[in-house]
Amino acid sequence: MYLYGELPIIKQKFRLVNKLMIMPNKSIEEFNDYRVKMNDRIMAQDNKVLKRFWSLDNQTYQDGALSEKTKELLGLVASMVLRCDDCIKYHLSTCYELGVTTDEIFEVFAVANLVGGSIVIPHTRRAVEYWDALGEG
Amino acid sequence: MYLYGELPIIKQKFRLVNKLMIMPNKSIEEFNDYRVKMNDRIMAQDNKVLKRFWSLDNQTYQDGALSEKTKELLGLVASMVLRCDDCIKYHLSTCYELGVTTDEIFEVFAVANLVGGSIVIPHTRRAVEYWDALGEG
Amino acid sequence: MYLYGELPIIKQKFRLVNKLMIMPNKSIEEFNDYRVKMNDRIMAQDNKVLKRFWSLDNQTYQDGALSEKTKELLGLVASMVLRCDDCIKYHLSTCYELGVTTDEIFEVFAVANLVGGSIVIPHTRRAVEYWDALGEG
């Protein structure tokens, strides 16, 4: 019958809604999908300045006199004191892939809190939640 | 039967929830309704300084030595570098009504990204999504 | 039958979803639960600098040459001009418990709008909504 097939899906969706209400962070996958979709849209417009700026942004974190890891930590702390949640998530993801430890991440958070003040605290909460979610895969 | 009447509405709501999860931007209508409702609430409190400030805010963008269109572009770029998503949406709506083209909007985005840096990128994504939604009516 | 027991809960959840879409502010309880949960998580990591900073943050608003009430108003206006919604909610809650009146709160909002400019307006909307919700218990 129609309802038996429908209900499990309903339940599945409720779990998603429920999760959305408990977790202020959008899920990792959702965050990445949105980024990719909108980046594609923006590149399609072919504004040369924007394209070159975004390409340059990627070059900035490559190995050089400082390692890629150190540069990602720099990008993370800069994003935290400027309080850009999406930028924080992006750098947390890269840090995770580069094998940064949780103690190291918390020391970056500590610098960000001291330099940027208590207004960085709410962003620290969301950053820790996202970092833990990365660890849980 | 009860369930036959209920389910289509359930489905309709799921679509809304689903849309909410895909699109980080609240819908255009929802954004405007909230603005109007809260503005009414705030005006009702009768704080003279707030009332005059908000009234002055409206006068700022009227035609003068510079056209209304140019001033709205100024309001937009200022909102972007200060990273105020709601302000960006407001100015995008007015720009849309004034016939600003997508290429012009993207040049404002380019200036905002260069002046304000990569922390403006997530706001640019949401701004483009909102601009496209305005175009789809 | 299974469905009769399920449906009222479904409806209950839809109301929550619906509320979520009308009210951009997360509910008071939800906001507090998340704060407590993440603070516990962060304290558990035992980063000494973060722990001391957060403890110091609490001491800052205690009675001294200035009253706790005045200091909470200072915390509120600082949070508004720096546009930190979660910080605003926190100070609004404490102001509410200390018996600050709605007219006093709006005068803080007025100072914040004048000093910080029209980019503070969207935060004022959300702050007024939260303040009213505190009053409705």
Place this chain on the structure above:
Amino acid sequence: MYLYGELPIIKQKFRLVNKLMIMPNKSIEEFNDYRVKMNDRIMAQDNKVLKRFWSLDNQTYQDGALSEKTKELLGLVASMVLRCDDCIKYHLSTCYELGVTTDEIFEVFAVANLVGGSIVIPHTRRAVEYWDALGEG
């Protein structure tokens, strides 16, 4: 002889130069003179929005549900976390005229440092220097 009349003035000017190099803050009088001169210049241009905004700025700090003193403290802490040295000086001058004590001022500084972080420290140094200069007449 010409030189005898000239030299004391030379010495006087050297003292000024010397003071300028020791003290990063421009003197109180100099600060006020510049403000008045430029405000007159700007009002003379007769831009209505600017004129109304500046007039509204003055009304913001008048006695109401909150006292003028409390509002000046709000203006001070907002100026500190936004790191506007000239705004800080202006509010410090008014606070001084209203009889705010040094202990009260330091508690405002403490809130500003905690909320705004260590980047507020250099502004705190200059603010303390200016506050002390106000006390020395």
Place this chain on the structure above:
Amino acid sequence: MYLYGELPIIKQKFRLVNKLMIMPNKSIEEFNDYRVKMNDRIMAQDNKVLKRFWSLDNQTYQDGALSEKTKELLGLVASMVLRCDDCIKYHLSTCYELGVTTDEIFEVFAVANLVGGSIVIPHTRRAVEYWDALGEG
């Protein structure tokens, strides 16, 4: 005699010192000399990301869907709300060369004050002084 030759130069220098104390803005020429000198120094280090970013910064303001003049006004208002005095001076110079009128400039200042708040006022004073100095050549 030695002193007769010396004194006119002394006086000349005193005038400079005196001017320095009255005018907080460094002179136009001094500002440009410093910019050129330090830009040369920085380019000589050959950091590729910095070089490309600065080059891209120049491309941003070229004629496109929006005119160079409109883009310079966008750069000016963005610099004002972000309160970057040197950036303001740079865009004022270019605006002056492009024939922007004083009434137009003041309308940009008005938008910047409304969007960015009263903390923009001290920057407006210095901007007006610099703009007037450009006019006096």
Place this chain on the structure above:
Amino acid sequence: MYLYGELPIIKQKFRLVNKLMIMPNKSIEEFNDYRVKMNDRIMAQDNKVLKRFWSLDNQTYQDGALSEKTKELLGLVASMVLRCDDCIKYHLSTCYELGVTTDEIFEVFAVANLVGGSIVIPHTRRAVEYWDALGEG
């Protein structure tokens, strides 16, 4: 005679004034002297929150999961994107003592410019000038 003793000192002072006008950065020594003098003044007031915050600020950069050098680079990039010249100078001095190379410093500058945008450029100029002055001892 009186004047013969006086004049060499006059000349010496003119050189100082002249240097002040050419170099926007106050000298390294002058910067440090002012910091120490004002820190002493502030500590003397005995505001417990300020004292603990400043003490905590020092602990933040000590060796831990991340090295002192990495933390100083984090402090530097955070100071740059928040555009705090005095904070930049402080971290540059510590980086210099820790043996950070000029190429490494420029990579921090590059991250700061990309994340924070072209408004960081004027601070980069002053930072490079200060860094070079540290190298010249």
